[in-house]
Amino acid sequence: MNIEGCPAPQNITLVQRLQSLVGRTVTVFQPGFPQLTQTTGKLANVTASSFTVGSTVVVIQTSFFIVLKERVRTTKPFDVTATAEDIGELHGKLIRVGRGFIEFVQMPGRIVPTLFPLNIFTSVVCEREHEE
Template identity: 75%
Template sequence: MVPKNNIHGCPAPQNITLVQRLQPLIGRTVTVFQPGFPRLTKTVGKLSNVTKSSFTVGTTVVAMQTSFYIVLNERVKRTLPFEVSATAEDIGELRGTLIRVGRDFVEFIQTPGRRVPTLFPLNMFTEVNCEGEEE
């Protein structure tokens, strides 16, 4: 289970896990970013083999309990009125507009950027803060 202390100010999570979110995307092209030296490693490929412990993008196997995020190739229809800042060890901070909080991930649109979802795991390497947008 996810440590609850690494997510702050966000709406209650929906009862969906990152594995459940990724399963319908199998066979689609996604982009996964992982820490690499000297910069982020970017892998674009078809998503496959989604399990509780890992998933595969192209030929790259990504362990769920590592520092990474996934950018999907589909446009988002609606977002929640929360600004998100998500920080991952060795990746840095991403900012955006919240789409949803799952049991072990946050989904948001990075700003600035295209209107496509970023899936950000909630694990020991990550921390997420949400702030309601001021009316």
């Protein structure tokens, strides 16, 4: 896993971040064939190794990302490019880097946070926004 140019991670783990979302409605995307599967439901049962969205159990050590249903409050002045083998390249504005995850708003697109575990990315590159 290669992280370049991003600010230092905040002292919050992926599991802690997920625990703070228990009871909220989220959409989890999991790579699969022939396409990404998408499950929307309430986040529950967060443990060190898995969590549940609706009736789907997601193992933390697998590929997934979560789109939250809340508008983002603040982003940091960094553009993010995150690349994962089975998802491809995603672009966005950085919200935070945590321990084992990165949170950003996908661009172009909705202004809701996307939570990505760092285990699925081959590289994450942050670039400071260029001042106009």
